[in-house]
Amino acid sequence: MISTESPTYYTATRKYNLSFPTLDHDIEADVVVIGGGFSGINTALELAEQGVTNTVVLEARHLGYGGTGRNGGQIMAGIGHDLEKIRSSVGEQGLKQIFEISELGAGIIKARIDRYAIDADFCHGYGYLGFNERQARTLRQWEKDFKAINPRDEIRFLGGSEVKQIIGSDAYGSALLHMGGGHVHSLNLLLGEAQALVGHGARIFEHSPALQVTYGERITVRTGRGSVRASKLLWACDSFLDKLEPELHARTINTYAFQMMTEPLPDELIQRISPIRGAYSDIRPVIDYFRVTRENRLLFGAATPFIERIPMDLKAWNRALMLKIFPYLKNVRIDLAWGGPMATSANLFPQIGTLSGRPNAFYVQGYSGFGVTPSHIICKVLAEGMLEGSARYQLLRSVKHARIFGKDHFRPLLLTAGKTVHQLSGFFNGRR
Numbered sequence: 514m515i516s517t518e519s520p521t522y523y524t525a526t527r528k529y530n531l532s533f534p535t536l537d538h539d540i541e542a543d544v545v546v547i548g549g550g551f552s553g554i555n556t557a558l559e560l561a562e563q564g565v566t567n568t569v570v571l572e573a574r575h576l577g578y579g580g581t582g583r584n585g586g587q588i589m590a591g592i593g594h595d596l597e598k599i600r601s602s603v604g605e606q607g608l609k610q611i612f613e614i615s616e617l618g619a620g621i622i623k624a625r626i627d628r629y630a631i632d633a634d635f636c637h638g639y640g641y642l643g644f645n646e647r648q649a650r651t652l653r654q655w656e657k658d659f660k661a662i663n664p665r666d667e668i669r670f671l672g673g674s675e676v677k678q679i680i681g682s683d684a685y686g687s688a689l690l691h692m693g694g695g696h697v698h699s700l701n702l703l704l705g706e707a708q709a710l711v712g713h714g715a716r717i718f719e720h721s722p723a724l725q726v727t728y729g730e731r732i733t734v735r736t737g738r739g740s741v742r743a744s745k746l747l748w749a750c751d752s753f754l755d756k757l758e759p760e761l762h763a764r765t766i767n768t769y770a771f772q773m774m775t776e777p778l779p780d781e782l783i784q785r786i787s788p789i790r791g792a793y794s795d796i797r798p799v800i801d802y803f804r805v806t807r808e809n810r811l812l813f814g815a816a817t818p819f820i821e822r823i824p825m826d827l828k829a830w831n832r833a834l835m836l837k838i839f840p841y842l843k844n845v846r847i848d849l850a851w852g853g854p855m856a857t858s859a860n861l862f863p864q865i866g867t868l869s870g871r872p873n874a875f876y877v878q879g880y881s882g883f884g885v886t887p888s889h890i891i892c893k894v895l896a897e898g899m900l901e902g903s904a905r906y907q908l909l910r911s912v913k914h915a916r917i918f919g920k921d922h923f924r925p926l927l928l929t930a931g932k933t934v935h936q937l938s939g940f941f942n943g944r945r
């Protein structure tokens with residue numbers, strides 16, 4: 514097992530000294546949210562901005578304990594890993610609309626940072642990287658697709674020696690520069706959003722795990738020492754749900770990703786690694802992803818490409834991958850490594866909707882390892898659904914949520930099979 518208690522880059526550089534009480538009495542609210550990550554806080558904040566402020570967020574540990582406080586901080590374009598996987602649910606026109614919605618993410622994050630003066634090291638500059646000619650063709654197509662939808666952003670395909678304009682590595686033969694994307698300190702972003710949320714009058718309780726939910730016209734959520742009664746509920750626990758709501762538990766499976774950070778590096782070395790001080794990922798079905806931080810560290814993350822397993826020594830495992838890309842970093846010290854689970858859906862697309870027969874019990878989960886930007890888009894749409902509803906909420910909730918059979922007994926086996934199929938399909942969709 515992986516320890517979810519170990520320190521991360523984010524806990525080590527957290528700027529907000531925020532903490533919230535434990536719930537120890539019975540309270541009433543309009544909305545109760547279970548889970549204090551990007552999903553829970555962002556949906557509550559979207560509701561607050563629309564005037565619904567009598568909201569309570571219950572967090573089992575502390576804000577950002579889940580994926581939100583462990584990720585790479587990459588601000589990438591899109592939602593889901595491959596929109597083709599949802600074509601059968603939403604049809605051609607629906608796919609087009611989702612592609613349009615999926616480009617809103619960086620703008621939402623940027624607007625939120627500006628509106629609430631959040632100190633989260635937002636930095637523009639993203640490079641999608643290709644190793645071979647097939648991937649170069651895919652990146653050329655992405656260049657057209659991205660430009661069609663983001664006419665104002667700087668978006669540029671780079672081939673051959675041009676690649677070095679944005680990344681100091683011989684590993685890649687092509688790149689797509691997207692200055693609309695970038696990276697962010699995700700924990701400080703979350704905490705800034707939480708501060709904004711309480712500024713609107715909402716209440717947050719930490720160390721207050723939901724232990725039992727009783728559904729009805731008014732829903733009651735019990736914690737160890739108190740309860741919340743509300744007209745609407747949102748489940749936002751992603752990979753930490755732990756069987757509490759069986760209908761949701763059945764629809765995702767947890768896979769793991771692992772991160773490390775180097776010691777602070779000299780300016781010249783950072784300039785060589787990343788002349789744009791940006792974030793990067795290759796476009797294989799299971800990506801390596803990395804970025805520079807404000808303190809001149811390199812953050813590097815990855816998941817196992819075929820066999821689902823947790824490496825024994827995360828520092829050594831990530832370092833070996835990093836050295837394939839940047840061999841000249843062989844003498845650089847690795848200061849920290851950590852990891853965490855990611856709730857993954859069968860079609861790798863996030864899930865929103867209401868529980869069967871319970872129109873006031875909403876949920877969001879299943880970002881499949883790609884949730885920093887998507888959570889900001891999805892939760893905007895979800896909040897619309899929790900208010901009067903909207904066409905784009907109906908569209909996103911119409912994406913099918915398959916059950917994953919056997920997940921409790923054969924998790925590594927199912928994920929290894931799933932990753933193998935995903936990798937093979939990468940040959941056909943230009944990503945391998």
Ligand SMILES: Cc1cc2nc3c(=O)[nH]c(=O)nc-3n(C[C@H](O)[C@H](O)[C@H](O)COP(=O)(O)OP(=O)(O)OC[C@H]3O[C@@H](n4cnc5c(N)ncnc54)[C@H](O)[C@@H]3O)c2cc1C
Nearest residue numbers: 548550551552573579580581584585723751853880884885
């Ligand atoms: C190692 C790693 C690297 C990643 N890298 C990236 C990346 O670079 N880019 C990207 O886009 N995405 C990345 N992701 C995915 C992204 O971080 C997640 O998709 C996103 O943060 C999910 O947010 P969330 O709010 O839905 O869930 P979480 O952040 O996991 O929050 C769920 C919260 O619910 C709480 N909870 C659970 N049960 C209860 C309960 N009973 N009562 C109260 N609270 C409860 C948990 O304590 C937790 O805080 C990564 C994830 C991991 C683990």
